[in-house]
Amino acid sequence: MEILVNAGLGETRAAQIENGILQDIHVQRDATASAVGNIYLGSVQRVLAGMQAAFVDVGLARAAFLQLADMVRPSDAATARSRIEQRLVAQDRVLVQVSRDAMGTKGARLTTDLALPSRFLVYMPYTPRIGISARIEADGERARLHEGITRLREELGLTGGFIVRTVADGCDLAAIAADMRFLAAVWADIQASAKRVPVETLVYGNLPLPIRMLRDLLTPDVDAVLIDDHSAWQDMRAFTARFAPELADRVLLHDGPAPLFSQYGIEDAIERALQPQVPLKSGGFLVIEQTEAMVTVDVNTGGFVGTRSLEQTVLRTNLEAAQTIARQLRLRNLGGIIVIDFIDMVDAGHKTQVLDQLTRALAADPAKTTLGGISALGLVEVTRKRTRESLEQLLCAPCPTCQGRGQLKTPETVIFELFREITRRHSQRPADMAAERLLILAAPDTVDELLDAQAAPLAELSQQLSCDIQLQAETLYGPEQFDVVVL
Template identity: 50%
Template sequence: MMGMEILMNVTPQETRVALVENGVLVELNLERARGFGLVGNIYKGKVNRVLPGMDAAFVDIGLERAAFLHASDVAPAHHEALPEGEEVAREPIQRLLHEGQEILVQVIKDPMGTKGARLTTHITIPSRYLVLLPDNSVVGVSTRIEAETERERLKTLLGQLQSETTAKPGLIARTAADGATHDALKQDVEFLEKLWQSIDERAKQAKAGSEVYADLPLSLRILRDMAGVTLERVRIDSRETLQKVTEFANRYMVELLPHIEHYPGERPIFDLYNIEDEIEKALDRKVELKSGGYLIFDQTEAMTTIDINTGGFVGHRNLEETTFKTNLEAAQAIARQLRLRNLGGIIIVDFIDMTQEEHKRQVLRALEKGMEKDYARSQICEVSPLGLVEMTRKRTRDSLAHQLCEPCPTCGGRGYLKSAETVCFEMFREILREARQFDAQELLVLASQSVVDLLLDEESASVAQLQEFIGIPIRFQVETLYTQEQFDVVPV
């Protein structure tokens, strides 16, 4: 059985990293030379505006749009470690920040659409096994490490390592720290301490609105975050990146070294598992299921909806059985597509109605099981009385469609156009309006090919009637650059 494989396709303009599981693409990450992801980057910011009504502030970090900092993400000046489960009473934003103030901030959400980046002043710096919290002194363990004995071992170890540091920063064990040795954790702490010192020095000298620290490039970040996952191999089609990845692995992930290899093939690396085709499919609304059924994905501002149809699947013995089989297959496909498309926020799944409670339970279980391998946190609710499943998936970066596409300039993202017939009737109303207003000898109508064709063919009798009514001739001219909805009526 094949395991997890990473393929890296690198060009000077773009790095694309594909995660392939058992020969199937499950996740795609990309980073372009322009517009890198900003999550994890640290900036010296300047408070632009304090908004008491929103309990937040806008901060200039040198980007096109001001970034957003909510009061809940502002650390109090002297932050003591609190016992687990306790929270510090929060001050209102106007007590925490003032306009013109310079602060060190970290991006926790990339700018998306019209929204600026989201910030925090709780700085965290991750390494392979740990996360360092320079303004805190907490010692914690990721909740995904469940064994009580391992949690205790790590807490004790981290407490010991923290006491050996000069600044006594907070340390949290990541999921990958499960089973890590004392020496491995010690190395991480030393690396993080050095890194924080250099960030701190740079921050003191930096001008407001400038970057102080950028997270690792995608090719290295993906390996750091995959720590603890057994990788069969990492194939890279660029010698330069191969060298950087090998150096990084040599320093932090020695066990990965034998699995890293250069891909010198004639065929592009992403042709290996039909990855380019899979990316194309992940941008479509419709996803075909093997049984003949299909899914329809619709991404809106507020949520993503997924509709399931039996399509050409005539199925087994009866309707309930057909429905159940299609829904089961759909649940597995949805789990994969959510990860591949990187869809986040609220997701509503409209499964085909099932009558048997046991079938509903099994479909829900199949969806939960499919989501287990996903790194993004998700929450799935029970089937609602209307047969819908509501779920959320944590969103930290833009979806694949938002990264690779832009709204259609013709329809402006609506997904449909006014029909040629509708435009003709709008035009008739405009002609009547203009004929009354202007003393013209003739009216010139500029429109798209499809609209002019309709006017001269099916609507020619209406045009003749209209000419007779207004008493002046109407001349039509095709404007090739006009969309179907655009037209002009010009008095001549």
């Protein structure tokens, strides 16, 4: 695996490559940096008893949202069963962490169950349990880590719980103890800051993107980390020298003749990830559509006709699609409900093979995913945890011409709407008013259509209404835009 970091003016991007293929892309912009992981001292604005939630002002553009289910569960049984209005009131000060960025019209999601990550551990000061990453599979290693951390927590006099990250597999307990002391010091600083700062203040900020990539991904499996900015490279070298000195020589400064992302094909891969259609090597293709409610994925055979039976052609296409879909969900950072329409399969064994392939492919995704079976309609439902905007939402904006519909009205539709608007405007004039003159402002293509194919209907309308209709092309008007002006 390779990690590439491009640090530009106002924007930093990080790409994760496995076997020469882009698997994940992260984008951090100075003006709109992700708030996930940040801890704020917030002020409760309003408690919504009917929703068992509250709006909390943490100083972001919009009030953030805190649900009862995302609050620390008190040890006292009676309090644990209480409703949110019994635990929070307006103007309460509350220490919260952002668990999901604001998206669209929705504010950020919050939790009071704070989590502080380091290289080997995640510290949860309010949760006593100790958990081990599921990707550490050896029973002996899991037991060693659990016993060691339990003992170290007692020796260091710490409260709260820890989650052991995958990178801690085989790690010396002395390094883990150093991580625990570091996290305890960070938590002490947060508690002290929360007592002295005003509400709506950032108390703890997440690390810059390049350092986060090292903290979360730098393992012996990483062949190289390439960065194209000298200052950021120095910061990354300093981090690895302190926390992973045995891997420091893998953090390299890119000084090639071509820009880093261009040299490795990342720019082209990002452009392809913004397109709805994804080609498959077999000749089939996927169509991925993102809507407010869900993401849909349609699998098509395209030009692939196979060499055996239709069933084998469908199976091969669906198996390739399952692998590609898992990668695309991660690359495009698509979350929420995802509905996949595989090509119809009759053989139950083929359905099982495709679901097994999709399950294995999704297992490599760091985001939490759940997978349902194939429904009676042949659809597969997947849910993927959403913590930040998708790649499309981050890099793109709705088309100002079609308002994000992805379609434009035909010229005929626009002209018939124009005819109706002319009729409506004419009907509103006083009965004793003399014949009027109307000026139509429209896009050049619309005016051309009115002077050509729609010239006869326009003349007939002018005669029916006894008004003079003039046309004026406006180059700045969109295809659907027009105005009717009474002269």
